[in-house]
Amino acid sequence: MLRNLYLVISQDCNLACGYCYAQGGDFGRGASLMRPETMRAAFDRLLPLAGGTVAVSFFGGEPLLNFELMKETVVYGQRLAAQRDVRFVYCLTTNGTLLDDERLAFLKAHVRHIAVSLDGDAAATNAGRRFRNGDGDVHGTVLANIRRLREAGIPFALRGTVMEQHAAGLEEAARYLDGLGAVSLRIAPAALAAEWRGDSLRAWTAGYGRLNRASLESILAGEEPVVANELCKVAAHRLLGERRLYPCAAGEGVLAVAADGGVYPCDHFVGADAFRMGSVHDPDFPGTAFHEIAVRLKGNSVEQRPRCACCDVRYDCGGECPAQSLLRRGDIAEPSASHCAFTKKIARETASPLDRAAADEAGKARLKAFLGGG
Numbered sequence: 001m002l003r004n005l006y007l008v009i010s011q012d013c014n015l016a017c018g019y020c021y022a023q024g025g026d027f028g029r030g031a032s033l034m035r036p037e038t039m040r041a042a043f044d045r046l047l048p049l050a051g052g053t054v055a056v057s058f059f060g061g062e063p064l065l066n067f068e069l070m071k072e073t074v075v076y077g078q079r080l081a082a083q084r085d086v087r088f089v090y091c092l093t094t095n096g097t098l099l100d101d102e103r104l105a106f107l108k109a110h111v112r113h114i115a116v117s118l119d120g121d122a123a124a125t126n127a128g129r130r131f132r133n134g135d136g137d138v139h140g141t142v143l144a145n146i147r148r149l150r151e152a153g154i155p156f157a158l159r160g161t162v163m164e165q166h167a168a169g170l171e172e173a174a175r176y177l178d179g180l181g182a183v184s185l186r187i188a189p190a191a192l193a194a195e196w197r198g199d200s201l202r203a204w205t206a207g208y209g210r211l212n213r214a215s216l217e218s219i220l221a222g223e224e225p226v227v228a229n230e231l232c233k234v235a236a237h238r239l240l241g242e243r244r245l246y247p248c249a250a251g252e253g254v255l256a257v258a259a260d261g262g263v264y265p266c267d268h269f270v271g272a273d274a275f276r277m278g279s280v281h282d283p284d285f286p287g288t289a290f291h292e293i294a295v296r297l298k299g300n301s302v303e304q305r306p307r308c309a310c311c312d313v314r315y316d317c318g319g320e321c322p323a324q325s326l327l328r329r330g331d332i333a334e335p336s337a338s339h340c341a342f343t344k345k346i347a348r349e350t351a352s353p354l355d356r357a358a359a360d361e362a363g364k365a366r367l368k369a370f371l372g373g374g
Contacts, residue, residue, distance in 0.1 A: 025061035120173030244318030268323035
């Protein structure tokens with residue numbers, strides 16, 4: 001059942017980041033903005049696949065380049081919600097450079113979750129993120145707008161990307177970002193086709209391991225951790241018995257609609273022709289391609305992926321992002337070597353400290369409360 005609909009309303013961007021998986025924002029298809037009729041068709045065609053609450057995520061490129069369509073989307077969504085048994089909540093992923101007063105007022109009124117991209121301090125951010133026209137200070141611009149978000153009382157999350165040459169600076173970047181007042185922080189390595197060199201991967205993994213241990217100590221002390229994504233995966237398996245069969249719900253709980261109306265399993269697949277599930281403008285949508293690709297992704301669990309089926313940390317991991325496997329290995333079922341090396345080491349390192357903490361009833365209670373399991 002569809003729970004998260006990504007509307008790629010802008011396949012264009014005012015930045016030109018060196019590591020952008022969307023190839024400068026246009027996903028390799030040329031700059032374009034979603035038209036109102038495409039947005040309406042996306043709702044009309046995909047709403048029958050949804051139920052309950054649907055998170056509508058404005059995505060790009062830079063979605064605020066198509067701000068007028070964001071406003072039209074909310075109006076159209078309100079009309080549909082009044083007619084059907086569905087509720088929409090709106091999310092935004094933004095580079096944080098275009099937050100003027102009008103946009104801030106709209107976000108405060110209508111958008112529940114805002115994720116702002118920032119990679120660390122000025123040196124770390126500006127090394128990979130730059131304005132398309134070559135002028136200006138991206139870090140300074142985003143930092144000023146983060147202050148405006150805080151002053152307006154608008155909660156925001158931060159998403160950091162670390163380039164290979166800055167792998168050893170992971171902890172510094174994480175702690176810098178953690179001090180900016182975000183409600184949550186996610187930090188990930190740049191997702192490019194070429195895998196990281198061994199020394200870079202080792203530096204990243206070691207830094208992440210130290211962050212994991214520090215985050216565990218914070219949770220046990222009743223404090224908010226800096227970064228807890230990987231820690232939570234392992235803890236959910238060991239403490240709650242959860243088995244991650246997939247890394248995400250791409251192709252079923254998650255769908256993405258490109259600016260031209262093309263439908264993909266998620267935003268990371270946009271532009272990959274083999275995973276185009278049809279178009280919201282097709283008279284027979286959802287048709288054969290939609291169902292075949294959905295079945296293919298459903299059959300790509302860690303119990304069905306050949307290399308994952310015998311891995312001892314498969315249920316902590318859930319498998320590599322299928323779009324990342326496709327990019328690096330040409331096959332959604334074939335995880336990259338760097339993903340496996342990182343995940344195995346982190347999961348195995350985390351298991352013993354978690355087990356020790358869970359042996360204490362107070363520690364176990366804190367961990368379960370943090371995970372939402374009690």
